[in-house]
Amino acid sequence: MHPKSVVLLFRLFWLFIVRRVVGRGLLASPAARLSAIFLLVAAFAGFSVLSYVVIRQYLGGTGLLEPVLQVANASVGFWVLIAYTLIRVLFMKADELLKLSFNLPVTNKERTMAFALFESSLVLLVTAFVFGAFSISTVLIEGTDYIPRVLASIWFPAISTYLLLSLGYYLLERALQAIGIARLRGLVVPMVLAIGLAVAFPQTNEQSSQIAESYVSGREYNAPILLYAKLQEDVGLWFSILVLLATSAAMIPAIVVTAPRNYVPMRRFFVVLPSWLAGRKFGVYILVLFRSFETMVAFSFILIYSVFAWFEHLVLPPYVLALITFQGVYAFSNSEPLRRMATYPGRTVANYLRLVGSQGVLLVVVGVPVIGLSVAQGVPFEACLPVLGFCLSNILISTLVGIAFPPEKGNPFTVIIGVLLTLVLVMIVALGLNVFNFEPITNTAIFTALNLLVVFYSILGMRRMERIARNEVVA
Amino acid sequence: MKWLLRFITGLTVSFVVTMIVVVTSFITTMFSASEMGVRKFGLFGALFFEPHEQADGATALEIGVSNGAPIALVFSISLVFYVAVASVLERLKLHKKRLLQADEG
Amino acid sequence: MTLSVANVNYAYNSRTQVLHDVSFTIADNQVMGLIGPNGSGKSTLIKVILDLLQLQSGRVSIGSDNNQSRSAKMSSIYLSSNDYLPEFLTGAEYVRFMHGLYGQPLDQEALRTQFARYSMRDRHRDLIEDYSHGMRKKLQLIAAFMLRRRLTVIDETLNGVDIDAIKLFERDIRNLAKEGRSVLLCSHDFTMLEHVADELSLLNQGALVVQAPVRKIIQDHGTIADLANEFIRAMEPS
Known part of the structure; x- marks a missing residue:
């Protein structure tokens, strides 16, 4: 394996992402690009300021930061697993990105390693966003002496957890290849990760409460994930770094050896639902939605969560349903061939209604049993209605995200930027309206008007893209 | 149609900008308030924030709008600013198109 | 003309x-x-x-x-140079969809015959995702020859x-x-x-x-x- 080829490929992937992300959809205009960067930086800054103010106000000078840091340390594994799951699921669609390198003189091993490097740089970005604010504010409050503690409690365990997860993933991929179901990894891998989350969540909660109890009773609490922090405290930061380097030095070659030698294309669609649906335009939109592996992944997450909630007796409204409504992000791009293959693609409004209507059908199909299960567990039906309202709104919003930030060639970065920007905007509007203390009826009217605006801009976006394709307007 | 679309987009952008300003002012006011039962004002007296201690010792927060005028002003300024920028951009585009045509001619 | x-x-x-x-x-x-x-x-x-x-x-x-x-x-019917087809459909579903677009009923027997003629016997139930480049082209041709536009x-x-x-x-x-x-x-x-x-x-x-x-x-x-x-x-x- 030539490291130089790996680095060159890694740079090619980044070049592709940067050029494709900033050159398409809404981000094609320099003003929109600047606004998006500003909004993301402002969100991170706001997140950091909020974290600083909260920590200073509630924990500064109380000595409580110590156990809070330990609790954060204990939850690092869980958070890295969430970031890993997010990136892994998004990258499941990135086969097309990998195909970019097929005509280059590189081995499959080099291709896999370059992709792993590329993927880890993205996980690092997500982790920096999640833990960055906490780390910065902790050091600002407690001074630079706290840097070694933050490093050993947050960043070192995060690096080791990521490497461990990568090793686990490649082992799983090898196992799937060995038993001949590697093409199904798009479904199997997210299910394994979802089970991992279902197991890690109660364990992290249990560890957190044990840390709190130990602190109150003055006992010392030990767990494998707290190893780096313990070594840093007992011996020193240098020893902690040494152990990190030693474990990484053992794990990285193991990852290189385990990474599969041959490339197996992933199955992206599964034959479900009868063929006669293909005879109707709306039927075909239902087929594209139900058959895509993303829907299967969301469905398996919901299934695993529902089973978990049933056995753990979690009496919560069915928030998990929201997962199925994020399919809208891919709805437009997945159904693009349907509008391109015919000389008469149909009216834009009708196509938009088919896009959101098919998602409505999916919501009903998944929503009825999930809500039924919630009600059976004791959640009042009225408590499920706001969740349903949110889901309907999310279908409209995520469809707009998919139109404004069209994910091309399975490019996951476009989706991340689109979803992040939308989340920031939705949170700002929700929080802003909350300040006004409107009557529920007024709030409902405002949200309905905002959703209509979302529909309006979606149709406008679709029409504009059609006109660009016909060279009526310049992109 | 073009102007109607621009107007709707202007209203949307101004609404979002107003919400950003309201949320930022609200968070700033929230963290500058520390005494129980003291009402703090933000965004030139538009928003108020008041923490109360309840009988069970928990802290209740009272938030709201005391004067809508500054918020309406923020909205109007954003709208005017958007319309002005959009018009200037439109004219610049038109100017560029004319220059290109003159260059070809 | x-x-x-x-x-x-x-x-x-x-x-x-x-x-x-x-x-x-x-x-x-x-x-x-x-x-x-x-x-x-x-x-x-x-x-x-x-x-x-x-x-x-x-x-x-x-x-x-x-x-x-x-x-x-x-x-009219257009067969493009790229093979940008709806990969979530099977070959038979693609032809059915095209028939739906042109408002024409699908003759199942004729479909099977065309697939057999173009050396794709029994592949009409497979997803287009699994078709090779050449098979995708043949599928486009089959649809065009079945729809027989002016x-x-x-x-x-x-x-x-x-x-x-x-x-x-x-x-x-x-x-x-x-x-x-x-x-x-x-x-x-x-x-x-x-x-x-x-x-x-x-x-x-x-x-x-x-x-x-x-x-x-x-x-x-x-x-x-x-x-x-x-x-x-x-x-x-x-």
Whole structure:
């Protein structure tokens, strides 16, 4: 394996992402690009300021930061697993990105390693966003002496957890290849990760409460994930770094050896639902939605969560349903061939209604049993209605995200930027309206008007893209 | 149609900008308030924030709008600013198109 | 007259004029071959004819209808050069969907026969995702031959298709013409064009420089390839 080829490929992937992300959809205009960067930086800054103010106000000078840091340390594994799951699921669609390198003189091993490097740089970005604010504010409050503690409690365990997860993933991929179901990894891998989350969540909660109890009773609490922090405290930061380097030095070659030698294309669609649906335009939109592996992944997450909630007796409204409504992000791009293959693609409004209507059908199909299960567990039906309202709104919003930030060639970065920007905007509007203390009826009217605006801009976006394709307007 | 679309987009952008300003002012006011039962004002007296201690010792927060005028002003300024920028951009585009045509001619 | 193209000009921007005053017609029961070097404007011309690109000047009619009308779109079918197909459908579902778009009932027996003829027996239930490049092209051809529109436009669809399928395709195209339908066939396979085309048009730098019956071209130049070579030599700077 030539490291130089790996680095060159890694740079090619980044070049592709940067050029494709900033050159398409809404981000094609320099003003929109600047606004998006500003909004993301402002969100991170706001997140950091909020974290600083909260920590200073509630924990500064109380000595409580110590156990809070330990609790954060204990939850690092869980958070890295969430970031890993997010990136892994998004990258499941990135086969097309990998195909970019097929005509280059590189081995499959080099291709896999370059992709792993590329993927880890993205996980690092997500982790920096999640833990960055906490780390910065902790050091600002407690001074630079706290840097070694933050490093050993947050960043070192995060690096080791990521490497461990990568090793686990490649082992799983090898196992799937060995038993001949590697093409199904798009479904199997997210299910394994979802089970991992279902197991890690109660364990992290249990560890957190044990840390709190130990602190109150003055006992010392030990767990494998707290190893780096313990070594840093007992011996020193240098020893902690040494152990990190030693474990990484053992794990990285193991990852290189385990990474599969041959490339197996992933199955992206599964034959479900009868063929006669293909005879109707709306039927075909239902087929594209139900058959895509993303829907299967969301469905398996919901299934695993529902089973978990049933056995753990979690009496919560069915928030998990929201997962199925994020399919809208891919709805437009997945159904693009349907509008391109015919000389008469149909009216834009009708196509938009088919896009959101098919998602409505999916919501009903998944929503009825999930809500039924919630009600059976004791959640009042009225408590499920706001969740349903949110889901309907999310279908409209995520469809707009998919139109404004069209994910091309399975490019996951476009989706991340689109979803992040939308989340920031939705949170700002929700929080802003909350300040006004409107009557529920007024709030409902405002949200309905905002959703209509979302529909309006979606149709406008679709029409504009059609006109660009016909060279009526310049992109 | 073009102007109607621009107007709707202007209203949307101004609404979002107003919400950003309201949320930022609200968070700033929230963290500058520390005494129980003291009402703090933000965004030139538009928003108020008041923490109360309840009988069970928990802290209740009272938030709201005391004067809508500054918020309406923020909205109007954003709208005017958007319309002005959009018009200037439109004219610049038109100017560029004319220059290109003159260059070809 | 099935297709009439009159004085069509097209430019992607003010500096790049792609088509220059292109005019030609395709009669009923005629197969017209369209050739030209890369970048000569063949795909642009096809897209303008089918209203996939907005007509800027000139006139295009399919039958007696303007090319933008619904009836013109319903009487034509386009086989694009790429294999950008809905991969979530099976081969049979794709053909069913195309029939749905044209409001025509699907004959299951005919579908199975066509799949068998094009060496894809029992593959109609497989997802297009699992089809090879050549199979995707064959699927497009099967849909076109089953739908039998008044005008069939084929843009380099045969690249990557095996020799047996090409022979079958030549027979099917001739049958379409015999039934009074017209075909516009853009290809770099000159031998195949000599077998199936009645007329030939050569597009060079956006202008139609030759339009003549294939029989006459063979009489005057020997082969279509010889005609193309003569043009290349004429274009070379002396």
